[in-house]
Amino acid sequence: MANYLFNGGIVINNLYPVNKVEIIQASLPTKIVLPLQQFGGQTKPCVSVGDYVLAGQVVASPKGGFGVSIHASISGVVLSIDKQTTVHQSELKSECITIESDGKDKWIDRKNDHVDFLHYSTEVLIETIQKSGIVGLGGAGFPTHVKIGKVVDCHTLIINGTECEPGVMCDDALMQFHPREIIRGVEILLHICGAKRVIIAIEDDKQAAYQALSMFNHNDKISINQIPTKYTSGAEKLLIKALLDVEIPSGGFAVDKGIICQNIATAKAVFDAVINHRPLVSRIVTVTGDGVKPNNFEVRLGASFKHLVSIVSPNNQAHNYRIGGMMMGVDVTDINIPISKTTSAIFVNNQVLKPVVQECIRCGQCSEVCPVRLLPQQLYWHAKSENIKDALNYNLLDCIECACCDYVCPSHIPLVSYFSFAKALNKQQTHEQNRINIARERFEFREYRLERNKLERAQMMTDKKKTLKEKMAKEQSQKQKIAEAMQRVQQAKDKK
Ligand code: SF4
Numbered sequence: 001m002a003n004y005l006f007n008g009g010i011v012i013n014n015l016y017p018v019n020k021v022e023i024i025q026a027s028l029p030t031k032i033v034l035p036l037q038q039f040g041g042q043t044k045p046c047v048s049v050g051d052y053v054l055a056g057q058v059v060a061s062p063k064g065g066f067g068v069s070i071h072a073s074i075s076g077v078v079l080s081i082d083k084q085t086t087v088h089q090s091e092l093k094s095e096c097i098t099i100e101s102d103g104k105d106k107w108i109d110r111k112n113d114h115v116d117f118l119h120y121s122t123e124v125l126i127e128t129i130q131k132s133g134i135v136g137l138g139g140a141g142f143p144t145h146v147k148i149g150k151v152v153d154c155h156t157l158i159i160n161g162t163e164c165e166p167g168v169m170c171d172d173a174l175m176q177f178h179p180r181e182i183i184r185g186v187e188i189l190l191h192i193c194g195a196k197r198v199i200i201a202i203e204d205d206k207q208a209a210y211q212a213l214s215m216f217n218h219n220d221k222i223s224i225n226q227i228p229t230k231y232t233s234g235a236e237k238l239l240i241k242a243l244l245d246v247e248i249p250s251g252g253f254a255v256d257k258g259i260i261c262q263n264i265a266t267a268k269a270v271f272d273a274v275i276n277h278r279p280l281v282s283r284i285v286t287v288t289g290d291g292v293k294p295n296n297f298e299v300r301l302g303a304s305f306k307h308l309v310s311i312v313s314p315n316n317q318a319h320n321y322r323i324g325g326m327m328m329g330v331d332v333t334d335i336n337i338p339i340s341k342t343t344s345a346i347f348v349n350n351q352v353l354k355p356v357v358q359e360c361i362r363c364g365q366c367s368e369v370c371p372v373r374l375l376p377q378q379l380y381w382h383a384k385s386e387n388i389k390d391a392l393n394y395n396l397l398d399c400i401e402c403a404c405c406d407y408v409c410p411s412h413i414p415l416v417s418y419f420s421f422a423k424a425l426n427k428q429q430t431h432e433q434n435r436i437n438i439a440r441e442r443f444e445f446r447e448y449r450l451e452r453n454k455l456e457r458a459q460m461m462t463d464k465k466k467t468l469k470e471k472m473a474k475e476q477s478q479k480q481k482i483a484e485a486m487q488r489v490q491q492a493k494d495k496k
């Protein structure tokens with residue numbers, strides 16, 4: 001039963017409110033950069049440097065069944081296939097395809113058949129979703145065809161229309177301006193997974209979005225539920241708890257309980273792919289912060305942050321750039337990095353001095369707001385002293401890095417940084433331990449093999465000696481018999 005409640009979380013007012021939510025079409029970028037590394041693994045380029053490509057054309061294919069295709073989002077010429085800086089805190093470089101626009105935005109031929117999706121089999125629809133490059137657009141980027149194709153006995157499909165972070169309004173805009181496409185996209189997902197019901201979850205401060213979707217929803221299986229606006233209600237496990245009162249255990253998955261969660265923007269992308277035969281080549285990005293006038297933009301994938309930021313004309317101050325959100329986002333310094341399928345927002349804030357970090361005063365506020373009932377203060381001590389074993393005992397790996405604890409900490413301790421560091425250290429130690437275990441197993445096996453060879457050789461020598469001895473004894477016995485026979489013959493001759 002829905003109680004719309006979950007433990008902890010915080011209510012945060014949008015620091016950068018707008019009078020009217022809009023979607024502005026961003027101008028065509030002059031260049032795009034498409035990373036080949038996706039959530040589902042590496043993809044293989046199917047174009048070469050110098051090739052002319054059309055918008056919507058596949059430029060890289062997944063190496064395995066887990067990944068999705070990558071498409072050119074503009075028409076133009078492939079400039080390079082090499083390492084470029086992409087969206088990651090480390091700002092490490094990874095293999096990318098760079099395309100220079102010809103400014104014409106020429107598209108591949110797309111079918112215009114308007115066949116009812118109910119005529120397509122589940123397999124065809126799943127393949128279409130994969131080939132259209134669709135991944136979860138809420139932030140994780142998990143391949144949609146894998147998630148939707150994996151579930152067995154699905155009873156509930158949850159469509160997450162909650163904004164993941166305060167200040168982000170890209171999904172709100174999508175729901176207000178594309179409600180018909182979203183509802184049809186949800187119906188396609190419903191047709192594929194065969195759920196008994198669909199719940200579209202929207203925060204209760206998004207009345208316009210709620211009204212728009214309600215107007216286009218005529219499907220008895222689809223209900224639209226408003227939930228209290230509270231960060232982090234958009235986190236999958238917390239949303240399931242709030243809507244269905246079902247706990248997904250630590251390390252467990254919603255699909256194991258017959259539940260699938262998809263983002264509202266993913267439903268729209270599914271509509272575009274199946275009905276309009278349009279692959280995923282653009283997304284809505286919120287550009288906000290106190291350095292700009294906040295708004296939403298539909299922008300081609302692979303366009304640089306710089307391209308988008310230049311459209312909003314930031315003020316003349318020095319800025320900090322953050323992608324994803326003020327809570328769980330990542331600070332970036334290089335704004336030439338490309339917009340990816342999971343870039344929901346860019347925060348452009350005026351640079352301010354960071355507050356001084358002080359000692360923990362054991363106030364316990366961090367525990368009160370933790371939505372997964374952890375003890376951040378304890379985790380902090382263990383992470384700080386690099387005591388990973390004890391941090392794991394305090395369920396370090398269950399931390400969703402929502403930053404609620406950071407937000408309320410009066411000592412301004414960057415708790416999440418400690419937790420992500422501890423997780424990385426755990427990963428490194430586990431990797432190192434696995435490496436040591438493998439090396440030890442190899443050594444033990446070598447020792448065992450040497451000992452076994454030694455024993456086998458000793459046994460072989462024993463067997464050989466025994467055989468030789470037996471052979472000699474046999475020969476001796478035969479010689480004896482011959483001598484005795486000759487002696488008998490001689491005796492017989494002597495008697496004559
Ligand atoms: S909120 Fe900060 S100061 Fe208070 S207990 Fe947690 S870590 Fe310590």
Ligand code: SF4
Pocket residue numbers: 366369370371372373374375376398399400401402403404405406415416419
């Ligand atoms: S970041 Fe981790 S420890 Fe802190 S409130 Fe969120 S889940 Fe809890």
